[in-house]
Amino acid sequence: MTEQTTQKKYELLKDDTVEHFGTTLYRIKALITFGLVGAGQLGGYIETEKNLDHSGNAWVHDNARVYGNARVFGNAMVYGNARVFGNAWMCGNARVYGNALAYGDACVYGDARVCGDAWVYGNARVCGDAMVRSFAVISERKMIFWASNVGSENGTLTVFNGKFGLIVTRGCFTGTVDEFLSxxxxxxxxxxxxxYKLLIEVAQSRILN
Incomplete structure (x- = not known):
């Protein structure tokens, strides 16, 4: 049986680097066309090829940075000014973007979205259809609650810990619990x-107690 090797989908540009707290990160350039990425397209910055898998459609865009032992694979994407580092990993169709940070042992997977100025770290898990944005601060699994197939549009309600209290997202809405219920x-x-009131009560019980 012959061993199958994965075709490299990108290369590190040794002449396009940034220094990040003493670590050199390299701009990536697509070698082939895959997913929404065209051959020759420039991406964001990574430390080593261990940070971004060559299989699947995973990609690091724009000025996003992935380094340390962090891994991005599957169809996951990091873009904007987002940072993924430490031992964090992303997979599935997950997206981390904006100014968001995912680090520590955090995992973002499924169809989850982490954006804005959100911080996901520690042992946090964000998955399913969860949407985390604004000034989220999530360091434990208990700091986030979501329920799918809810409301008149059968969408996903996400409630999570923020810098100034609990934050609720539902569709395009982001705000406090009181603002959401109002x-x-x-x-x-x-x-x-x-x-929605019942779901909020469950979320508060799980996150705050």
Whole structure:
């Protein structure tokens, strides 16, 4: 049986680097076309090829940086000014972008999104259809709760720890618990609003207790 080798999909550009706290990071350049990335397209910065898998459609875009023992694989993407480092890993269709940070032993996977100025670290897990944004601060698994197939649009409600208290995201909405419930009462029927109130109560119980 012959051993199969994975074709390299990118190279490190030795003449396009940035120094990051004493560590040299290299700009990546696509060697082939895959997913939404075209051959010759420049990406973000990584420390070594261990940071970005050559299989799948995973990619680091823009000025995003992945370094340390962090790994990005599957169809995951990092873009904007996001940073993924430490022992963090991303896979599936996960996205980390904006000014978000994922580090420590954090894992972001599934169809999860981490963006804005969010910090996900420690032993945190963000997965499924969870959406974490704004000033999130998540360092433990218990600091986030999400429920899918909810509301009139069968979407995902995510509640998580933030710098200034709990934050709720649902569709394009991001705000405090009180802001969300107030908006829900304004736009939803009584049944849907009651369901959201119950879910918020469960989220508060899990995160705060």
């Amino acid at each position: 908006k829900s009462k304004e736009v939803h029927d009584d049944k849907t609003h009651h369901e």
